Amino acid sequence: MRLPHPNPDDLGLDYLEVRGLTVDFDGFKAVDGVDLTLLQGRVHFLIGPNGAGKTTLVDAVTGLVPATGLARYRNQDLLSVRSHKIVRAGIGRTFQTATVFEELSVLQNLDIAGGVHRSPFALLRARRGVPSYVADALETVGLADLRDRPAGVLAHGQKQWLEIGMLLVQDAKVMLLDEPVAGMSAEEREETGALLQRIGEERTIVVIEHDMDFVRSFADVVTVMHAGKVLIEGSVAEIQASPEVQEVYLGRTVEGTTHA
Amino acid sequence: MKSFARSYGPLVAIAVLAVLLLVVAPAVLSPFRLNNLGKYCCWAIAAVGIGLAWGRGGMLVMGQGVFFGIGGYAMAMHLKLEAAGPEGIPDFMLLYGDGTMPGWWEPFRSGAFTLFAIVALPAIAAAILGYAVFKRRVKGAYFAILTQALAVVFATLLIATIQETGGFNGLNQFTFFFGYNLYDPVNKKMVYSIAAGLLVACLVVVWQLYRSRFGELLVATRDAEERVRFLGHDPANVKLAAFVIAAVMASIGGAMFAPIAGIISPSDVDATASIFLIAGVALGGRALLLGPALGAIAVGYGRSTLSESFPDQWTYFLGALFIAVILLFPAGLASLFGKAWSRLPRRKAAPA
Numbered sequence: 042m043r044l045p046h047p048n049p050d051d052l053g054l055d056y057l058e059v060r061g062l063t064v065d066f067d068g069f070k071a072v073d074g075v076d077l078t079l080l081q082g083r084v085h086f087l088i089g090p091n092g093a094g095k096t097t098l099v100d101a102v103t104g105l106v107p108a109t110g111l112a113r114y115r116n117q118d119l120l121s122v123r124s125h126k127i128v129r130a131g132i133g134r135t136f137q138t139a140t141v142f143e144e145l146s147v148l149q150n151l152d153i154a155g156g157v158h159r160s161p162f163a164l165l166r167a168r169r170g171v172p173s174y175v176a177d178a179l180e181t182v183g184l185a186d187l188r189d190r191p192a193g194v195l196a197h198g199q200k201q202w203l204e205i206g207m208l209l210v211q212d213a214k215v216m217l218l219d220e221p222v223a224g225m226s227a228e229e230r231e232e233t234g235a236l237l238q239r240i241g242e243e244r245t246i247v248v249i250e251h252d253m254d255f256v257r258s259f260a261d262v263v264t265v266m267h268a269g270k271v272l273i274e275g276s277v278a279e280i281q282a283s284p285e286v287q288e289v290y291l292g293r294t295v296e297g298t299t300h301a
Numbered sequence: 302m303k304s305f306a307r308s309y310g311p312l313v314a315i316a317v318l319a320v321l322l323l324v325v326a327p328a329v330l331s332p333f334r335l336n337n338l339g340k341y342c343c344w345a346i347a348a349v350g351i352g353l354a355w356g357r358g359g360m361l362v363m364g365q366g367v368f369f370g371i372g373g374y375a376m377a378m379h380l381k382l383e384a385a386g387p388e389g390i391p392d393f394m395l396l397y398g399d400g401t402m403p404g405w406w407e408p409f410r411s412g413a414f415t416l417f418a419i420v421a422l423p424a425i426a427a428a429i430l431g432y433a434v435f436k437r438r439v440k441g442a443y444f445a446i447l448t449q450a451l452a453v454v455f456a457t458l459l460i461a462t463i464q465e466t467g468g469f470n471g472l473n474q475f476t477f478f479f480g481y482n483l484y485d486p487v488n489k490k491m492v493y494s495i496a497a498g499l500l501v502a503c504l505v506v507v508w509q510l511y512r513s514r515f516g517e518l519l520v521a522t523r524d525a526e527e528r529v530r531f532l533g534h535d536p537a538n539v540k541l542a543a544f545v546i547a548a549v550m551a552s553i554g555g556a557m558f559a560p561i562a563g564i565i566s567p568s569d570v571d572a573t574a575s576i577f578l579i580a581g582v583a584l585g586g587r588a589l590l591l592g593p594a595l596g597a598i599a600v601g602y603g604r605s606t607l608s609e610s611f612p613d614q615w616t617y618f619l620g621a622l623f624i625a626v627i628l629l630f631p632a633g634l635a636s637l638f639g640k641a642w643s644r645l646p647r648r649k650a651a652p653a
Contacts, residue, residue, distance in 0.1 A: 103531070123535070124530045124531060125530050125531075125532075125533050125534055125535045128530075128531055128532065128533035129533045133531065134531060140525055140527075140528045142520075142521050142524060142525060142528070143524075144520070144524065145517065145520075145521070149517060152514070152517075153514070153517055153518060153521055153532060154532050156514065156518060156532055156533060156534055157532065157533035157534075159514065163514070164513060164514045164515040164518065165509070165510070165513050165514075165515055166513055166514065167509070167512040167513050167514070168514055168517075207532070211532065211533060
């Protein structure tokens with residue numbers, strides 16, 4: 042181990058530790074020596090202008106792009122493991138465009154996410170009834186009324202909730218959500234934020250976001266990235282007070298964005 | 302809740318097909334026609350596997366002739382040795398070779414070993430091939446070309462090894478099938494019934510697979526492979542399982558083909574034969590339960606009947622039919638049953 046191991050009691054049981062993470066695309070460093078400690082029980086926001094390396098960071102931690110440095114969860118080195126094993130270790134993610142199985146029903150989408158809990162032999166049996174963890178997730182994300190609808194007909198926001206529901210079924214302890222509220226109405230954003238706070242109590246939630254109103258309302262911790270590096274980390278107030286942040290990010294966004 | 306008809310309707314359809322194949326057909330068809338139907342059933346068994354791998358799994362398996370051939374040749378070697386008698390040597394080895402038998406033929410004297418090999422050999426071959434291919438994320442057209450090339454290689458290898466495999470002539474002139482004289486019409490009927498029974502059994506197997514969670518996962522892998530990775534599954538393993546099952550089914554089809562057709566030769570297992578299998582599946586409907594089997598039987602029937610009436614032009618008919626089906630019913634002919642069923646007037650079902 043290259044760094045002294047922080048005491049788990051100080052940090053909560055589940056935390057994701059990133060040290061010196063670097064993603065190098067043929068000489069271009071998309072992520073450049075990032076240090077992050079993501080703690081349980083907090084809604085952690087990752088913000089920054091386009092191209093800051095937020096999504097690439099999440100890609101690296103979930104095995105989609107090769108990276109150097111350290112990304113560790115429960116003493117498991119994530120950079121040397123393939124994506125499906127990372128998921129089985131308890132780390133789940135969503136993508137910028139919701140990728141649910143359009144032809145399967147809402148219920149089936151949630152059920153299929155429960156595959157991590159089943160043995161290969163159990164997969165040969167047909168689904169009977171609704172497992173309790175699927176019913177719970179259905180209730181939590183508020184899609185119980187739509188359970189038999191094909192996921193393809195859901196509204197954009199509902200698809201994102203379904204994906205979050207799938208992460209709940211997977212029992213992901215760390216949820217990496219890539220712009221979950223993009224394209225949502227103000228009302229849907231409120232609901233999503235409340236949902237994240239609700240499920241975040243016993244999990245580590247990381248949200249990549251552009252919408253500053255949303256960040257202000259629901260962030261416990263904010264990390265600002267710029268050009269592959271961490272610019273600053275702190276509470277919303279600290280971030281807003283930072284002149285550097287205003288220069289590279291907030292200044293531009295606040296002036297340039299009008300919210301619906 | 303799903304209605305009873307939706308859950309068990311397919312099983313009823315399989316049962317109807319079983320009655321048609323196992324009771325009605327032997328009663329009404331002449332021994333010659335029944336034997337032909339037996340051949341179609343063998344192709345249908347392979348087609349059921351293709352339906353699983355291609356229709357549900359999205360893997361366009363263009364070289365199932367290879368696995369059909371593994372099963373067919375394994376069975377044919379046993380029948381050849383049975384015909385030669387204890388300690389005997391297959392006739393063609395005396396004709397083309399020096400009268401010695403290669404050592405790897407020897408275990409096929411045992412019927413039990415042969416049956417084991419018919420299942421194990423294709424499973425091992427498909428597992429090795431599939432592991433190498435799927436772990437490297439080879440898919441789409443590349444996968445199709447690779448499997449097709451394999452069929453070409455396999456047939457070329459058979460033709461080149463006349464002393465060991467009978468070469469272009471293949472293996473033929475079988476007299477006994479596990480002790481039963483193949484010239485006896487009653488025994489021929491029995492062999493047919495075994496093939497038809499195996500077809501029904503394979504259909505029941507895929508019915509269970511399609512309704513299982515594995516079936517849902519396989520379709521999910523077909524439609525969004527990367528997404529499945531983030532459900533905690535390695536898509537390669539999901540595809541590998543379907544590919545191996547499809548290979549074993551093709552092998553079983555081939556194994557029954559040898560005694561029914563009385564011959565297995567490179568032209569039964571080469572690239573063209575593999576494409577005929579695919580054509581049947583596409584015609585019937587690759588993603589449907591009964592589509593591949595019915596399609597393969599229809600193509601087989603078309604091959605025989607049209608080639609009797611129009612020995613030179615029949616492939617054009619088949620080609621035209623193929624084009625028409627792809628244009629008009631991309632989901633296959635069997636999808637018409639489903640459409641007709643959903644248009645039937647019926648009492649309004651209680652809301653779920």
